[in-house]
Amino acid sequence: MLRSMTGYGRGQAVNDKWDISVEIKSVNHRYFEWSSKIPKTFLFLEDKLKAKVQEAVSRGKVEALLSIYTVGQQDVQVEVNQSVAAGYVNALRTAAPALSLEDNLKLSDLLRFSDIFTLKRMEVDEEELWATVSEVAQTALDAFVAMKETEGKKLREDVLNRRGAIEEMLSQVEERAPKLRSEYYDRLYQKLSEVLEDKNIDESRLVTEAGIFADKVAIDEETVRLRSHLHQLGELLEGSEPVGRKLDFLVQEMNREVNTIGSKAQDVAIARLVVDMKAEIEKIREQIQNIE
Secondary structure (H helix, E strand, O other): OOOEOOEEEEEEEEOOOEEEEEEEEEEOOOOEEEEEEOOHHHHHHHHHHHHHHHOOOOOEEEEEEEEEEEOOOOOEEEEEOHHHHHHHHHHHHHHHHHOOOOOOOOHHHHHHOHHHEEEEEOOOOHHHHHHHHHHHHHHHHHHHHHHHHHHHHHHHHHHHHHHHHHHHHHHHHHHHHHHHHHHHHHHHHHHHHHHOOOOOOOHHHHHHHHHHHHHOOOOHHHHHHHHHHHHHHHHHHHOOOOOHHHHHHHHHHHHHHHHHHHHHHOOHHHHHHHHHHHHHHHHHHHHHOOEO
């Protein structure tokens, strides 16, 4: 199913050890770009989380937010190095008389000396923790992908409608094209006849030259290629694989063929159709920028 590159999903789980939540969101981007916000203590989980997300996302600017809290226990214990603390106290009290300072040392004063304290983090079973995080991440990914597919369905419908409009206009161009060559040939033949009226020019040569120039306004090849591109567009939109880059290339080719039709045709009616087709192609191009 076609997917948008815009999506959001969240998952959460609480057990007797952990309260874990994972949020995943993305916006359109040419390639896969990863960023994350993970507590420093649990950065060892980032590579696994990224790999899991990449299994579901081929491109887009993806941001993941992982929150982990302990339940019913402290994940960090603070230990005081009493010998170091005593050393600071003795040094300060010895210095106080010499510096004519009052000895009003309080416990809060010791907070300035960070080397007194040691942070001891609880031991974590990394595999057990990852198993829980992986389940929560999968819940977030399921919601994330569901939103991308919902948005992708809307994009697909819009692009198909515009494709249909282009096909209708192309049919009008194809109907007009044979008359275009004939009319151009007649006008050119008439002008050549007038210019070369006093010259001794063979009639068959005149017909041949007029025909050669008239062929230059023929747009049959361009209309065939454009219709082929429109058919390919429909097939890609019905597929299940990521097709954003293919669509981007295909739309460029469609635009190229329409431009060529406009420059070769030299016809007011076709020129108007070309302008309208280019407008629809541009709208398609804007939409597919958000297709994965």
